[in-house]
Structures are given as C-alpha cells and as structure tokens.
Amino acid sequence: MITPRIASGTMELLPREQRIFQRMFDIIRDGFEKFGFTPIETPAFELKDVLLTKSGGETEKQVYFVQSTGGIQQGHEADLALRFDLTVPLARYVAEHERDLAFPFRRYQMQRVYRGERSQRGRWREFYQCDIDVIGKDKLSPAYDAELPAMIVQIFEELKIGDFTIHFSNRKILRGLLSGSGVTDGDKQTLILREIDKLNKIGIAKVKEAIVTLGLSAKAADDLLHLVTHKGTKSDILSSLKALPLTDLVFKQGVEEIASMVASLQALGVSDKRTVLDLSIARGLDYYTGTVYETLIDAHPEFGSVCSGGRYDDLAGHYTKSVLPGVGISIGLTRLFDLLRSSNQLFAPPPAAEVLIAQLDPALDGVYLALATELRAEGLRVETWLEPSKLDKQIKYADKTGVPVVVLIGSDEKAKGSVLVKDMIAKKQTEIPRADVVKKLRDVLGV
C-alpha cells in the first residue's frame, strides 16, 4: 500500500475550491476575449536548446528537465525541459509561425508553468500564468498600452477581490531623468532602476545610498527620489514632469506616452481611482522599455503586485531577425488564488449540479432519468441519484456538495402528477404540479 500524496509545491484543490478556481479562470478568460484576444496553447515541454537561449543564471537553475525511461536507460542527457514562463514559449511561437500570423498579434495564454524552486510556503513549483500580449511587426503604437489595464480593471472587479489599484509608469521617464543627470550608460541606468524598484522594501535612505554609490550626485539622487515618491493625481504628476527643464528626447517621449495613456484610460471609461501614475514603479526586469504596470490589492499591500507587465522593444530576438515590439500583462492565478484563500476573500463556490433528483423508489428510475433529460434540455445542470439509499443520506449529499435544489418524486407524487421541490438554501419544501417544475426551478435558482 502506498500513501497517496502530491509533490510539494503543487496546488491541488478539493471540488468546492476547484470550482471557485475554475470560475476565476473563466472570468479572466472572458475578460481577455471581450477585448478580442485569441487563445493559444504551447506544449508544456520544449526542446532544451530552444527554451534555454539566455545566458542562464537564476532562471536556468530552476528549470525542470524531462526525460523518458528509454532516454535514461540509454544514458542520454535530457533534451526536453518544462517551460518556466509563458514569455519564452510565446517568443518561440511567434517566431516559428510568423508568416501565418496577422499583426498586431493579440493572444492570450492561460497555462501552467514549472519552476524547480526550493520547497517553501508561497513558492510554487507548478502554477498557472494568465498572459496576454499585443505584438506588432516592426512597430506597435504606444496607443495599445492603455487597453491592458482597462481590461484588468474589468476582470478584477468581476473577481470581487476588493479594492485594487493599477500602478503604472514609463521607464523612459527615469531613463531620461538619469541621462539628464549625466548617467548616460544604459547598464548603469538599469542598475539604478533596480535600486529604485526596491523603494517599498528598503526605504528612501538605503535607496539613496545605493544610487549615489552607483554614481549619481547627492543632489540628483534627492531630486530623483523626490519625484518618484511624489504622490498626486495623474494630471498633477504629468504637470510636474512637463515643468521639468529637461530636453532629453527619451524623457520627452516618455511624458508624451504617459499623457496619451492617461487620455486613453479615460476614453476607455476606466474609473480614475483604479489607476495611479507611480513613477517609483520600475520593474526589475531589463526586458521592459516603456510603460510598466503593477497591481496592488488595497487591503493587502503585503501581497505585492498580483498582476504586472509592460512594454518591450523586441520579443523574439533569439529566434528571428524580425523586430517584434509588444506590450503584455500577466496574472499569476495560482498565487492570486492562494493569497485570496489565505485572507478569506474567495467568493462562494458555484454549485456543480443545480438540481439533484433524489431516488425515493428505484422502480421509478425511468421517471427520474426522463425528468433529468427534460431539465437538461432547459439548460439546467442536473444530477440523478440512482443508488438505493435512505433519503436522509441523499439530502446530506446535496448539502455537502452544495446542490441548491432537490427534486423528490415518490409513487404518491407520481400518482398525483406532482413533484416535491426542496430548496436547500431557504430550507423549504413545496409540492407543485409536475407541469410547473421547470418554472419553479428557474424561480428558486434565479436562472
């Protein structure tokens, strides 16, 4: 006998929670589709040399390699690896199928990714990413950058996770400011941006110390930190930016892009309170080159960002000479679910079956099955109990699985042409004519 158990770092849910997870998944997918994005899926494993194009480092250490029994017996090295994100597979997909795709290519992808993490609370070895990107061929107008946060606002409101705020900025602002302060070297700029990204974690004083060490004058560091920590409305901050005596072109472009984003968010009808222009958002990843996004749940800043992304200049430089700029955003659904669960913020599980037809008499199984078919044709989700058992057991089952209505037909009801409808939530049982059963169930279920 083997003790049944799952590998650590993987999430497995009981039916109630799985249905909540599934509902969240569906809401996200519907939200993506409302904006006309098309789904893609890629294989869970890729050829190792295709997946691991980069110089390695942290990410590569966390890769899971895959090998068949045959391969191991023959002493081969693994040539397959599980994807660790959806960005590399997207890059590979777009480069591979470039001639068959229409640009801008608008895809969403909601699949699991894998990381050989150390086992630790909150670290997942298998987790869902819900990624969405718009990818241009040669160019992609910055006008696309407002669409993604507008979509996330709709999705998160429907997920009922409480108040949340999308923080956005544009990396061109900080890069322009640094150039204006004499730090023109791109790599050094990146190092400074990484420090600024730590503001919430280590505080102003330590960040200042770090960026001065990296070569910024104390005055320039103060000015920079004052600007990025300045709170205000989007138009306030835009005005301060426009008032700065800077001629750097990158900076000016960043300001223009932010102004355009603010206007577009308004045109898209995004409530002003849902977004904030926050120049301290720098995103550690060097990958991003323009707009960047982070999403915080107001009541739980300790969760950190639950939905992040931004604009990049070139998606697939490792795979194709074509230049593929894009903008994307990503929800880590497994992590989000886990955080909401731990703070008791999950909504109630939708029921699997809406109606349970109980078995009062096995001789009437044919009656139950025929009724089930009739109700299903009306669009209801219906389960039939067919195991000879006491009614009490069947009612307990309905209670435990969350079925909101039980229909009962015994030989008496059959003779009278009636049915009993038991509302499990109102705890009320009504006898109605058999002919009214669909109407009655729709009433009770509100569908």
Add this chain to the structure above:
Amino acid sequence: MITPRIASGTMELLPREQRIFQRMFDIIRDGFEKFGFTPIETPAFELKDVLLTKSGGETEKQVYFVQSTGGIQQGHEADLALRFDLTVPLARYVAEHERDLAFPFRRYQMQRVYRGERSQRGRWREFYQCDIDVIGKDKLSPAYDAELPAMIVQIFEELKIGDFTIHFSNRKILRGLLSGSGVTDGDKQTLILREIDKLNKIGIAKVKEAIVTLGLSAKAADDLLHLVTHKGTKSDILSSLKALPLTDLVFKQGVEEIASMVASLQALGVSDKRTVLDLSIARGLDYYTGTVYETLIDAHPEFGSVCSGGRYDDLAGHYTKSVLPGVGISIGLTRLFDLLRSSNQLFAPPPAAEVLIAQLDPALDGVYLALATELRAEGLRVETWLEPSKLDKQIKYADKTGVPVVVLIGSDEKAKGSVLVKDMIAKKQTEIPRADVVKKLRDVLGV
C-alpha cells in the same frame, strides 16, 4: 540565432485551429457539467513512487521523468514523473481526499497527459484526455452506467462530427459464457477476452484459432463467436442472451445489467440509432469488470474508438483499503481533433473579435476606445485598431483573423453622427446613425 521549433509528438495550433479546439473543449466541458459533474485538476507531475505503483511493463517504459537543475547537479535520481493518464491521478486523489469527498463522487478532468512514445505519426507525447467518472464508496449501482453514453451522445452531436455509434457490452456476459463452457480460471478468461477484442483487426478465423489454443473446445468457440458477431437490435440480442440455457450467476447478472442499461438509455431519451449492443466489445484492459463502451465514427471506422470506458470494481486498491467501484469514460481530445482535421471535418473557427473598430484618423482614437467600451458592455467581443495604417491593411487583417464586422468612423462620420458598418461576410457596407450601432451589430452578428 536558434531555430524556433517544438518537440516532436506535441500539438501546437495556429489561432484559427486553436479556437476550434477551444470550442470543442468547451462543448465537452459544458456537456459534462450539464450532468452535474464537478471539475478537478491534479498536478502534471507526481511523486515517482506514487505514480508508478504497478508492476511496470509497457506503460512504465513510456514514462517521462522530471528533475530540476539542482537535482541533476547533485546526482540524484529523478523522484518526479509526468502523469501518463488521468486514471492513476484520480485514484490517488480520491484515496488522498476520501474523507473530504461526498460519494458517489462525480468528477470530470480535462488535462494533458504525457507519454515517452517513439516519435511516429498519430502518436502523441503530450495530449488532452477528457475523463469523467462516477465513483461509489463500497458500492455503485449499475444504474449509473447509462448516464455516461447519454452524455457522450449529446456532446458528440454538438461537436458535429457526423454520425457515430456507441458500442456497449458487459464483460460479465463473456466471462459467464466462458465459465459455462468450462473455462472458469479468471486469468485464462482474460486471455480469451483479449483475443476476442482483436476480432475487427484479425478476423474470426484467427481469433477462433487463438481461443481454441487457449483451451476452448471448437464447438464452444464457434458458439461464442457466433454470439458475439451476431448483429441485431438491442432487444433481439437481449432475447437471444435470455434464451441461452445458462445458469451461471455472473452471466445472468450481466444480462440483467444490460437490460437495465437499455431501459435507462431509453428513459434518458437517447436516440436508438446512437447505441448498439455489441458483444464483441471486450476492451483489452483487465481493469473493466462490467459495462464497457467504445465509440466509432460511422464514416471513419479506421479511426477506431474515439471515446471508451467502462465499469471497474475498485479504483484505488494501491492507495487505500476502501473499496471504490466506479464507471468512467474518456475522450482523447488531441487525437480526436487530429483525426477530424485530417478528414476535413472540423467546424468553422469561431471569431476571436466579433467587431474590429478601424482607425481612420489617429486623432479619433478616443472615439474608437469609447465605442469599444460601449460595445463590450453589451457583451460583444471588440478589438480596436490603433496603429496608424492604411485602411486596406486593416481590412486585410480583419479578413485574415476572421473578424466578421468592421466599424469605421472618420471625421465626416463623426461630424454627421453616423458610423459605417462593413459586413465582412456579406461584403456589404452600410452607413447608419451612431445611435443604432448596437442594434445593427447584433443584427449582422445574429447575437
């Protein structure tokens, strides 16, 4: 530069086909949910010693083992493996969570599984299984066996795969017949059943030879083969079975279960032509102990069964002392999709966006974005073109991606308070008042 390519034996689809696949997936899922089944998901990899409980053989040779970079560096043997089906993870799940589940436990699971197959056309290393099972604690009434084929009929009709037939039988019939012919040893019975399962492949003569070699008399072999190849209506075959002078209890139970199944299929409203009682269906797997199902597409018998399953006595004997009988059925979606594609039987791809709002003038982006938000609030899937481009290019894009309607607003239309609606399918363009746009789009789209 690395050539972008996927690992062999994995399926990756272009957006058009992915949307067809997704629609098929959704139809299957909706069909499962109509019958009140609850979704579960399990991790893609399991602990090796949990997953590989069986004595090995063919299946074990095809397992993919998983190991992190760290594990490889430390010279550890892999302790994780990718699931090769959804049955072993289901057994592990039910045994692990037994106390938290309500029985009968009705779950569906639609996930990918992995097999380290030799690379070969039609052999997939990664493929979707859509499994559905009803699992009882200690017992499960045979009355449940009719529900699964009834559900499959609804699903397959909605998938529009052409005519199909679910063949069913009950292994107790053949076991009883063999006992009646003096072959009472269970293992020998299994060997004979395996030969009978080959009838369609190798023909009557070879099967007869094989089963006579296995110990059946020539007369008994003839009688048996006559019975299993006898074609007729369900009631004809039932009558012949009932008329047989057999007293074997297993046989009698099998006949009763089939009679009950035939009655239940009728009560469930399943069209008579969709199911056939076919005693030659034995399913090679020893796992099944009662009802067995196979589904054939009438126009393509060469596809073999595209949806199979049956009744088993005990799901999780490796993991728990509890006896968990059940009945299940499975659609191999990746294989089915591939077969339908190869025979040009896929339905048309649903569009990603239903409406493309073209950009005639970048200065009107705000107008386009506001209209998009308005249409999305009406439930439409809407894409906005925001890249300054010629109209011709935008129309070509709509054509290539399959967007059925394009909305055009230039400064003239804006001034007049009108919009142009271009029906891409009827190839017709109409100018209408801006206020009528929702109604017009609903008309054109039929939603």
